[in-house]
Amino acid sequence: MAEFRKKTIQDVEIAGKTVLVRVDYNVPIKDGVIQEDMRISGSLSTIRYLLDQGARKVILISHLGRPDGAYVPELSLAPCAQRLGELLPDKIVRFSDMIYGQDAKDAVDALPDGGVLLLENLRFVPDEEANSAQFAQEIVNATGAELFVQDGFAVIHRAHASTDAIAHILPSVAGFLVENEVSRLEGAMQNPARPLLVIVGGAKVSDKQPLIDKFLMIADKIAVGGKIAADGYKNSSPNVYVAEDFAEDGNGNKLDIGPVSTKKIVDMVKEAKTIVWNGTLGMVEDERFARGSLAVARAMGESNDMTIVGGGDTTGFVEQVLKTNGELTFNLISTGGGASLELLSGKKLPGLEVLQDK
Numbered sequence: 458m459a460e461f462r463k464k465t466i467q468d469v470e471i472a473g474k475t476v477l478v479r480v481d482y483n484v485p486i487k488d489g490v491i492q493e494d495m496r497i498s499g500s501l502s503t504i505r506y507l508l509d510q511g512a513r514k515v516i517l518i519s520h521l522g523r524p525d526g527a528y529v530p531e532l533s534l535a536p537c538a539q540r541l542g543e544l545l546p547d548k549i550v551r552f553s554d555m556i557y558g559q560d561a562k563d564a565v566d567a568l569p570d571g572g573v574l575l576l577e578n579l580r581f582v583p584d585e586e587a588n589s590a591q592f593a594q595e596i597v598n599a600t601g602a603e604l605f606v607q608d609g610f611a612v613i614h615r616a617h618a619s620t621d622a623i624a625h626i627l628p629s630v631a632g633f634l635v636e637n638e639v640s641r642l643e644g645a646m647q648n649p650a651r652p653l654l655v656i657v658g659g660a661k662v663s664d665k666q667p668l669i670d671k672f673l674m675i676a677d678k679i680a681v682g683g684k685i686a687a688d689g690y691k692n693s694s695p696n697v698y699v700a701e702d703f704a705e706d707g708n709g710n711k712l713d714i715g716p717v718s719t720k721k722i723v724d725m726v727k728e729a730k731t732i733v734w735n736g737t738l739g740m741v742e743d744e745r746f747a748r749g750s751l752a753v754a755r756a757m758g759e760s761n762d763m764t765i766v767g768g769g770d771t772t773g774f775v776e777q778v779l780k781t782n783g784e785l786t787f788n789l790i791s792t793g794g795g796a797s798l799e800l801l802s803g804k805k806l807p808g809l810e811v812l813q814d815k
Contacts, residue, residue: 608632758785
């Protein structure tokens with residue numbers, strides 16, 4: 458792990474303060490039921506620490522889905538508040554259907570000391586994605602927050618009101634989830650145990666080429682699969698392996714890496730000491746074309762080495778694999794697809810850069 462260069466909740470005084478925390482509760486919900494709560498459970502260590510350190514009140518803000526600045530009942534965060542309450546049975550957890558204004562202030566005032574309040578979906582207001590300083594100030598005014606904690610790793614690559622503007626109003630530090638993800642991802646770039654293997658999949662070369670370019674001089678091996686390889690990706694670097702055979706559907710579409718490529722990549726995993734995987738190797742939503750990705754996931758999960766999974770599709774796939782393969786373990790299953798990709802590609806993340814330096 459790399460040394461984290463920003464202040465965290467362990468570097469500031471918490472006791473007696475109302476703390477505003479940007480979490481990422483952008484979880485899959487169907488018919489009001491949460492399908493996967495990894496992002497909610499991932500926030501627990503930060504929330505518990507703040508309460509254990511004597512925070513007066515903890516106010517959570519998040520987004521869910523893409524409501525495009527309008528109220529969409531199906532994208533309410535109310536189910537997330539309910540789930541959080543189940544995960545924190547010894548704490549008072551409440552929900553406010555307002556984000557700012559007098560109703561939100563009343564909900565904060567009514568929250569007992571030591572309680573947790575989740576405000577409604579930030580993206581119901583267009584000012585969130587517009588990075589409005591006024592919107593950020595209205596949230597601060599309604600909550601009475603004295604400290605801002607950024608713990609939504611999946612959104613720190615965006616300059617939104619809840620990731621950028623608000624940090625110019627309040628003292629701002631990182632929570633444990635952000636610290637852990639950034640430290641592990643930067644550690645894979647700066648001081649990896651060798652050999653370092655980077656596995657790249659997915660559909661768009663334009664998305665993944667910066668990642669490949671960044672690791673060309675760092676990684677011992679880069680393995681390329683997915684639609685990128687199926688579409689004929691070429692790279693003349695000696696440390697880059699591109700999948701050479703594919704599983705096809707009845708129309709000849711190459712939808713997964715084949716057995717030869719799968720064996721070669723799995724062998725690379727077994728030899729590596731640090732493995733970073735970003736992008737599935739096939740069309741994993743169809744189990745017929747998930748075999749390559751499944752073999753790689755199992756090989757990584759059985760490894761005792763540093764294993765990092767990033768990218769929304771890859772993370773979701775590995776989470777599903779773990780449901781039926783609980784014996785597998787990974788050092789980091791990143792909550793942030795775009796954020797992990799941009800960080801690994803060497804880009805600056807606005808929501809990270811704006812936090813206080815150590």
